[in-house]
Amino acid sequence: MEKIKQALDRARHERNTGSGSSGLGDSIINYSEAQAVEGSDLLMRENRIITALEHDEYVDAFNILAIQTLQRMEEHRWNTLAITSPRGNEGKTTVAINLAISIAKEIEYSVLLVDANLRQPKVNKYFGASTNMGLSDYLRDDIALNDVLYRPKEIDHLMILPGGMPLLSTAEMMGSPKMCTLVETLKDHYPKRIILFDLPPILGTADAMSIAPCIDSALLVIEDDVTKEDDLKDAIDILSVTNVIGSVLNKSKF
Numbered sequence: 001m002e003k004i005k006q007a008l009d010r011a012r013h014e015r016n017t018g019s020g021s022s023g024l025g026d027s028i029i030n031y032s033e034a035q036a037v038e039g040s041d042l043l044m045r046e047n048r049i050i051t052a053l054e055h056d057e058y059v060d061a062f063n064i065l066a067i068q069t070l071q072r073m074e075e076h077r078w079n080t081l082a083i084t085s086p087r088g089n090e091g092k093t094t095v096a097i098n099l100a101i102s103i104a105k106e107i108e109y110s111v112l113l114v115d116a117n118l119r120q121p122k123v124n125k126y127f128g129a130s131t132n133m134g135l136s137d138y139l140r141d142d143i144a145l146n147d148v149l150y151r152p153k154e155i156d157h158l159m160i161l162p163g164g165m166p167l168l169s170t171a172e173m174m175g176s177p178k179m180c181t182l183v184e185t186l187k188d189h190y191p192k193r194i195i196l197f198d199l200p201p202i203l204g205t206a207d208a209m210s211i212a213p214c215i216d217s218a219l220l221v222i223e224d225d226v227t228k229e230d231d232l233k234d235a236i237d238i239l240s241v242t243n244v245i246g247s248v249l250n251k252s253k254f
Helices: 002-017 041-046 057-076 092-104 123-127 135-140 177-189 207-214 229-241
Strands: 035-037 080-084 110-115 150-152 158-161 193-198 217-223 243-250
Touching: 041 123, 057 092, 057 217, 057 243, 080 092, 080 177, 080 207, 092 110, 092 123, 092 158, 092 193, 092 217, 092 243, 110 123, 123 158, 135 177, 177 193, 177 207, 207 229, 217 229, 229 243
Parallel strands: 035 150, 080 193, 080 217, 110 158, 110 193, 217 243
Antiparallel strands: 150 158
């Protein structure tokens, strides 16, 4: 617990002083060059991706969430948002993807969805998309960001940075200067683009805590009747290094 406390204190200091990133890099994205990838309608429907569900109460709920999220971010001129949960299997990736699609429908905005769960990247699986490289490859190797980005053919104004090859040890990589520089580059060069990060669960690993100070705001996904109160409190404490704009009650039975 002492190591976690020290890491939290260090992250708060870096956020307050701006010492957590090393400035802008040269990863300027040319979106027109990104490859177009066709997903699987069947998989998207099975994974409750709203672009495949047409008219549904589920769609309306995410459209409302998108409006509320944008209002809070616009108020503070934020354009980066982390989506995470206390533990695994609480539905954060489903929320991240559907929120990204709903925001992409807004006239003024485009969206970049970053699969930052490098231990268990799942965004590609939800779309049924097959790509060879992703964020982990970009962070480890000297490759251009444009080489790992893609845009789903079914959804306008949405770009995806997939997770890439799963890694076992990722906390240092997530909090590395190259990762924070990437976040700062995306934030500063694209003011009308919302960047969503599907982060790993907060508890259990240091991955999400490592990158959270570089991101403007966070949305916490909790599972109805499953998420424990102590886990929720611990997750909120760890997320104090950024700005928690709200929570999503997922899998509600009512």
